[in-house]
Amino acid sequence: MSTPRFAELDDVRDHTFDYIICGGGTAGLTLAARLSEDPTVSVLVLEAGKANLNDPAIMVPGAYLQQFGNPEYDWAFMTTPQERCDGKQLMWSRGKSLGGSSAMNFMSYMRPSEKDINAWEELGNPGWNWSNFLEHSKFGERFTPPNSEQTSLYHHTFNPEYHGTKGELNVGFPNSIMLGEVKLQEALNNAGVKTLQDGCGGDVNGAWMAALTIDPKTRARAYAATAFYVPNADRANLHVLLEAHAAKIVFENLAILDVAGPRRAVGVEFFHNGQSYVASCRREVLVCAGAIKSPQILELSGIGSLDVLHSIGVEPEISLPGVGENAQEHSLFGTSFELDPNLNWDTYDKLMDPTRAAAEMALFTEKQQGLFTMGLATLSCIPLQTVSAEAMSLISDQRSNIESQLKDGKINEGLGEQYRLQLRSLEDPSQVDLEFTVFPAFFTFRSTPEPEKAYMTILSVLNRPFSRGSIHAASASCLDPPVIDPHYFDDDFDMKLMLEALKFLRVLRNTEPWKSIIAKEVDPGPAVQAEDEMREYIKQSLTTIYHTCGTCSMLPREKHGVVDPKLKVYGTTNVRVVDLSIVPLHVTAHPQALVYGIAEKAAALIKQG
Numbered sequence: 224m225s226t227p228r229f230a231e232l233d234d235v236r237d238h239t240f241d242y243i244i245c246g247g248g249t250a251g252l253t254l255a256a257r258l259s260e261d262p263t264v265s266v267l268v269l270e271a272g273k274a275n276l277n278d279p280a281i282m283v284p285g286a287y288l289q290q291f292g293n294p295e296y297d298w299a300f301m302t303t304p305q306e307r308c309d310g311k312q313l314m315w316s317r318g319k320s321l322g323g324s325s326a327m328n329f330m331s332y333m334r335p336s337e338k339d340i341n342a343w344e345e346l347g348n349p350g351w352n353w354s355n356f357l358e359h360s361k362f363g364e365r366f367t368p369p370n371s372e373q374t375s376l377y378h379h380t381f382n383p384e385y386h387g388t389k390g391e392l393n394v395g396f397p398n399s400i401m402l403g404e405v406k407l408q409e410a411l412n413n414a415g416v417k418t419l420q421d422g423c424g425g426d427v428n429g430a431w432m433a434a435l436t437i438d439p440k441t442r443a444r445a446y447a448a449t450a451f452y453v454p455n456a457d458r459a460n461l462h463v464l465l466e467a468h469a470a471k472i473v474f475e476n477l478a479i480l481d482v483a484g485p486r487r488a489v490g491v492e493f494f495h496n497g498q499s500y501v502a503s504c505r506r507e508v509l510v511c512a513g514a515i516k517s518p519q520i521l522e523l524s525g526i527g528s529l530d531v532l533h534s535i536g537v538e539p540e541i542s543l544p545g546v547g548e549n550a551q552e553h554s555l556f557g558t559s560f561e562l563d564p565n566l567n568w569d570t571y572d573k574l575m576d577p578t579r580a581a582a583e584m585a586l587f588t589e590k591q592q593g594l595f596t597m598g599l600a601t602l603s604c605i606p607l608q609t610v611s612a613e614a615m616s617l618i619s620d621q622r623s624n625i626e627s628q629l630k631d632g633k634i635n636e637g638l639g640e641q642y643r644l645q646l647r648s649l650e651d652p653s654q655v656d657l658e659f660t661v662f663p664a665f666f667t668f669r670s671t672p673e674p675e676k677a678y679m680t681i682l683s684v685l686n687r688p689f690s691r692g693s694i695h696a697a698s699a700s701c702l703d704p705p706v707i708d709p710h711y712f713d714d715d716f717d718m719k720l721m722l723e724a725l726k727f728l729r730v731l732r733n734t735e736p737w738k739s740i741i742a743k744e745v746d747p748g749p750a751v752q753a754e755d756e757m758r759e760y761i762k763q764s765l766t767t768i769y770h771t772c773g774t775c776s777m778l779p780r781e782k783h784g785v786v787d788p789k790l791k792v793y794g795t796t797n798v799r800v801v802d803l804s805i806v807p808l809h810v811t812a813h814p815q816a817l818v819y820g821i822a823e824k825a826a827a828l829i830k831q832g
C-alpha cells in the first residue's frame with residue numbers, strides 16, 4: 224500500500240459530494256469505507272484532527288498514555304466544576320487524530336449484554352435488538368484466537384460463534400499480561416464471580432481476559448484508520464480532508480422556496496486554517512463527531528432546544544429539546560495496591576525509568592515483545608447482588624425514590640421509562656452493575672508511587688449511572704469547546720454503588736490467591752474506613768472512562784429523542800447522527816465494538832435508502 228492520499232482544500236471547497244461525513248473517527252471512517260464501496264457514490268469526510276498515521280504514540284499499545292492532554296491527539300475537554308465533587312473539574316479526553324477515539328482508547332474489545340441492547344428496542348426503536356446488532360457487529364471484525372502459549376499462561380478462552388473473521392478490524396490477544404491479573408481472576412472466582420468464556424456473546428456477567436483491537440502479527444494497535452481508511456485510501460470516490468472542523472449543516476432555504484416542512488441539508492460549512500468554506504451534498508449529511516461534538520454541530524445548525532439556541536444566538540431551524548441532554552457517562556475511581564516485592568513482576572511502573580522505557584520500546588520495535596505490548600486485560604463485570612449483601616435493600620430504596628420522583632412530576636415519563644429499565648437490570652441478578660478493571664501500575668493520585676516498587680490499580684467503574692448530564696454549545700463558534708456538565712452524583716445512588724465497590728475490593732484484597740501477592744493497599748489506604756471518608760475519597764478520585772452516550776438519543780421525538788430508529792434527525796429529510804451519542808440508555812460495556820456495530824448498521828440502513 225502506498226502512502227495514503229488525503230484531499231486538498233481545493234478538491235473540497237465548493238465541490239459536491241453524495242455524502243458528507245462530519246468526523247473521521249470510529250464510526251465516521253467505518254461508514255466512509257462502507258459507503259464508498261460503491262464507486263458511483265462520492266464520500267467526503269471532514270476530520271478536525273491530523274492523520275497521525277504510524278505514530279508510535281498511537282500504534283504501540285502500552286504507549287497510549289502519551290496522548291493524554293496533548294492537543295496533537297486529544298481534544299482534552301474540561302467539564303464544568305462539579306457541585307457534588309467539591310467543585311472539581313474533570314478532563315474528558317477524546318481522540319483527535321484520524322480514527323478519533325479508537326486511536327487513543329485502551330483497546331479492550333467486548334460487546335454489551337444482550338438485555339442491554341434489547342432495552343433500546345423497548346424504548347421505542349424497532350430493529351435495535353441483540354440478534355440484529357450481533358450480525359452487524361461481527362461483520363467488520365477479523366478475530367484471531369490466542370495461541371497455545373497465551374492460553375496456557377493467561378487462561379484465554381473464547382467462543383468462535385461470537386466473532387467475525389472476514390472483516391477489516393483486527394481483534395486479538397496481547398502476548399504479555401501482568402501475572403497478578405491471573406491471581407486476581409482466581410480470587411474473583413473465590414469471591415463468587417464466575418469466569419466468563421467470552422465477553423462478546425451477550426452475557427458479560429463474570430471475569431475474563433479480554434481481547435484487544437490489536438494486529439496479531441505486529442502487535443500494534445488496530446483502529447478505525449488502519450482498518451477502514453488506509454486500505455481504502457486509493458478509492459477515487461473517497462475524500463478525507465484533515466484539519467477541517469465542521470461548523471454547521473447548511474439547509475435548503477425554505478423561505479425562498481416559500482414552503483414549510485422537513486429541512487433538507489444541502490451542504491456543510493467548515494473551518495480550515497482559520498477560514499470558513501462550504502462543501503455541498505446531494506444525498507445526506509452524516510454527523511459522526513462523537514457524543515461531545517455531535518450535539519454541538521446540531522445546535523450550531525439551528526437544531527436543539529430553543530432556549531439553548533437563543534442563548535448562543537443561533538437562528539432556530541428545528542426545535543428538538545433532547546439535543547445535548549440525557550448524557551450518561553461511565554465514571555470510575557482507582558484503588559491502588561503495592562505488590563509483594565519478592566515477586567519482581569513487571570508492571571508499567573517500570574516505564575517511569577527512562578532507560579528501561581527506551582529498552583522496552585526497542586524490544587517492542589524489534590521483536591514485538593515486552594511491556595509495551597500490554598493493554599488492559601482483566602475485565603470483570605459483576606451484579607450488585609454479588610458485590611454487596613445490602614444489594615436488595617439498596618435497590619428497593621432506589622425504586623421507591625424513583626417512583627416518588629415520577630409521582631411528583633420531577634422526572635418526565637421518557638426518563639422514567641429509562642429508569643424503570645435500569646431498576647429492572649439492578650433487580651436481575653444476571654445483569655451486571657459494576658465493573659472492576661485492572662490497570663497494571665500505580666494509577667491513583669493521593670499518594671506518590673515509590674521507585675522500584677510494582678503496583679496494581681483496580682478501577683471500579685459505575686456502568687449504569689442514574690445521574691444525567693448535558694453537553695451544549697457554549698457559543699455560536701464551532702471552535703469554542705462545548706459546555707459539559709455530567710451532573711456527577713446528582714443521584715446519590717451512583718455514589719452508593721461506588722461505596723459498595725470499594726467495600727467489595729477490601730473483601731477481595733483478603734481473598735486468596737490475590738491476598739498473597741499484595742503487600743498493602745496504598746490509596747485510599749486501610750485507615751479510610753468510615754463512610755464519609757470513603758465518600759470523600761471517591762469524590763476526590765473520581766474520573767471518567769470516556770464512554771459518554773445519549774446526547775443525540777435514539778428515542779421517540781416526544782420522549783426527547785433526537786434521531787429515529789433509522790438514525791435520522793427528526794425534522795430533517797437527510798441528516799443522520801451515527802456515533803455513540805445515539806445510544807439512549809447506557810450499556811455495561813466498553814463501547815468501541817458497539818460503535819463499530821452502530822456504524823455498520825447505519826451503512827446498511829443508508830444503502831437500503
Ligand SMILES: Cc1cc2nc3c(=O)[nH]c(=O)nc-3n(C[C@H](O)[C@H](O)[C@H](O)COP(=O)(O)OP(=O)(O)OC[C@H]3O[C@@H](n4cnc5c(N)ncnc54)[C@H](O)[C@@H]3O)c2cc1C
Pocket residue numbers: 245246247248249250251269270271272316317318319320321322323324325327328329330331332333467468469470511512513514516517520599701768769770801802803804812813814815816818
Ligand atoms: C481514552 C479512551 C479510552 C477508551 N478505552 C476504550 C476501550 O478500551 N475499549 C472500548 O471499547 N472503548 C474505549 N473507549 C471508548 C471508545 O473508544 C469510544 O466510545 C468510541 O471510539 C467513540 O466512537 P465515536 O465514533 O462515537 O467518536 P470518535 O471516535 O471520538 O470520533 C469522533 C471524531 O470526530 C472528530 N470531530 C469532532 N468534532 C468535529 C468537527 N466539528 N468537525 C470534524 N471532525 C470532528 C474527532 O476528531 C474524531 O475523530 C475509550 C475512549 C477513550 C477516549
